[in-house]
Amino acid sequence: MRTAYALPAATISFLASSAPAYADLKLCNRMSYVVEVAIGIDDKAATATRGWFRIDPAACRVVAQGTLTADRILLHARALGVYGSSPVPQSGNDTLCIAPDNFVIAAARQCRGGQTPAPFTQVNPTKTDDGHLVAYLAEGSEYDDEQARLAGIQRLLVIAGYDAAPIDGVDGPKTQGALAAFLKTRGLAAEVVQSPKFFATMIDAVQSPSTTGLTWCNDTPHKIMAAVGTDDGKTVISRGWYRIDPGKCLHPDVSGQPKQIFSFAEAVDGENRALKFRERPLNWGGTTQLCTRESKFEVNDQNDCGNRGLNPTGFTAVDMSSGGKTLRFAMP
Known part of the structure; x- marks a missing residue:
């Protein structure tokens, strides 16, 4: 059996503080990876899971709407396959069921056909001024949003064969040169970098045959x-x-x-x-x-x-x- 989720030296944490769960739940990604997230809702004797929610670096996504009365909220995250073995450590204390594709599992503590157990981590989101409950996915590098986005671009440039190392979220001539070469090779205008779909564009490039x-x-x-x-x-x-x-x-x-x-x-x-x-x-x-x-x-x-x-x-x-x-x- 090949294990798709593996643990490198880098760590992931869910940055949050305690707050009662009574509003929409939003997840924000401050990692340098495009991730897919599954959530677990533990409510009294029942535990349900749902996934996958794709979130780009420096982006946020509402993953549960309406009033949340759950006793606990749990998360499981995985990086896209383009990054190789998942760089997201899975060290949660709860084991719940997931499925390879989009899924909703009502009774998630007993896995059935096509489902596999996965570690989930409990989070206690922070309430924001707009009424959302927010949890942040973070690396050991502790990027802010701007750094996470740039580090995410650097990482995909390196995978695509362009020299944008080190992956540190710090801009400079080397990163800009690699990005310019990528845009020129793909026939893309500079404005596309600010597009909400730029990470999807980069991933499409990484998942296409290369001449190098x-x-x-x-x-x-x-x-x-x-x-x-x-x-x-x-x-x-x-x-x-x-x-x-x-x-x-x-x-x-x-x-x-x-x-x-x-x-x-x-x-x-x-x-x-x-x-x-x-x-x-x-x-x-x-x-x-x-x-x-x-x-x-x-x-x-x-x-x-x-x-x-x-x-x-x-x-x-x-x-x-x-x-x-x-x-x-x-x-x-």
């Missing part, structure tokens, strides 16, 4: 989890998992100038279990053995995988001599 770097494209009806390996001549590093939704493309974040790149991908079901087609695993790999594990990983020692609790996995070498390579995963 490695691109994975999923031409199957299944979700695909992928891993990448890089060899800089000294160390071979394997890293995964990246989620690629059906009909989408993704650029794994490969830094530096590796001498060789390797790829492995496999189709999974709604519970991230490897799929088979005609009794054979539905995957795309090769003969180069690199180490992987079930959840998010980054491994820089490829020796003796099995005895170290890792899985030896066959990767294929990718010919990057032309400067860019698109691997399309299709049904046999």
